[in-house]
Structures are given as C-alpha cells and as structure tokens.
Amino acid sequence: MLLKLVKGFFLGLVVLLVFLSCALLAMRFAIQGREVHVPRLQGLTPAEAERVANADGLVLSVESRFYSPAVPEGRIVSQSPAPDAKVRRGWKIRVAESLGPQRAAIPNLAGQSLHAAGLNISRRGLEIGAVATLHMPGAQPETVVAQSPSPSAKDVMSPKIGLVFSATDNAQRYIMPSFAGKPLAEATAALEHAGFKLDKVQRIAATESSAASGTVLRQYPTVGQKITVGTGVNFEVKK
Helix, strand or coil: CHHHHHHHHHHHHHHHHHHHHHHHHHHHHHHHHCEEECCCCCCCCHHHHHHHHHHCCCEEEEEEEECCCCCCCCCEEEEECCCCCEEECCCEEEEEEECCCCCCCCCCCCCCCHHHHHHHHHHCCCEEEEEEEECCCCCCCCCEEEEECCCCCCCCCCCEEEEEEECCCCCCEEECCCCCCCEHHHHHHHHHHCCCEEEEEEEECCCCCCCCCCEEEEEECCCCCEEECCCEEEEEEEC
16 A cells, blocks of 8 residues: 555656646747847848838837948948847847938037037037036136037047037136134235135134234135135134
8 A cells, every 4th residue: 555655656746747847848939939030130221120120029229320431321230139149029129320421521619609509510410419517717608618529520420419518607716725823914915816805804802712913713705615716705803
C-alpha cells in the first residue's frame, strides 16, 4: 500500500513538471510571436515609413528634422531602434526627417530683441532653439548677446538657433564688505573709491562699546548683501 502511494506521488510530480515545462514553452513561443524585426526606414518619406512600420505593428514618430547633404529633403535620415533590431509589436520607432542640404544662411542676431530675432529667424525658414538669460553688465537689457550656431556658419546640422539674452537688470553687483570698527573717514573714502555713496550717518552713544569716538558700529546694507554701484550706505557711528 505504501509503495503504491509513493509511486502515485512520483507519477503526479512528473505530470506536474511536464505541465509546467509545456506552459513555459508555450509562453516563450507566444512572446516570440509578438516580437518583430525593425524595418529599414532610411530614405523613405514619412508617409511611406509609417505604412511600413504599421504593417509590422509598429508606431512611427518623427522626432526631429536635420540638414543632410546626403539624404534628400523630406526623407528619413536616421531611426531608432536601428534596422533589424528585435522589438515588441506596438513599439515606437523614432525617426529624423531630412531637410536636405543647408540653404539658409545663419543671421547675425546680436543686439536684437526676442521679437526681432524671432522674425529674422523664421523669415529664413529657421527655428528658435534653446533660450537662456544671462546677467551681462553694460549690455542692453533683453537683447541677444550670444547665439549658436554663429552668424554665417556652414555645415549646420539643425535648423534651430540657440539664443542667449541679457537680463532685464544687468547692473554690476558687489558683495557688501564689513566697515565695522573702522574710522568714519576711512570707511567713507573706501565707499567712494568703490563707486558707492555715504547716504546717512547716525551718531549714537554706545556705552557698551570700547571703540573710539567716530568708529563705525553698524552698517546698512549689512555685510554680505548684494549691492549695485550708486547704492547708498548708512552708518551708525559712536559719538
């Protein structure tokens, strides 16, 4: 009786293992059945590429456009994933469309406002790329101070022009130093030499301080604050 039970147990275990192996094998074939090879799309038009991709259950996405002297305008110049790569059905194929050889000259946009630069760029069939702002003392506020590519650049890959604009406030900023403990005359001379001005002096009786009469005790703006040329500085001075 015991021997029959042991045989029955091992027979059931073998059947279970066979069942699991078949299930795993069927799952593997099912997964492989949903995989496809990425077709080669370079050289096709976006419409042709979309039809080819859709036929394999894939999705086409035109992500960017670049100049290319080798690929005619309106044709696919690059793709990702690469041709013959294995992907699942429904995968997105990202492609770049060729703009053909570069024809538009890159204009000089220095000193132009965002509106003027935008008109200048679009008139040539180009696009505004990344835009940044920079504090540049002496520059006209909100005007182009740098661009990429540079004016009249050749062999440009992208039609987008990156612009750097000067900030609305381009005044030179300084860190307020400490004048505490210095004689008023010395502190005033240092201020004027740096291009600042003494605005107000308040003389106070500071019995708790051992400083000599006429010594700066406190200042406004305080130490470490950012100030611009022409900022008025106030001192509290011991009587």
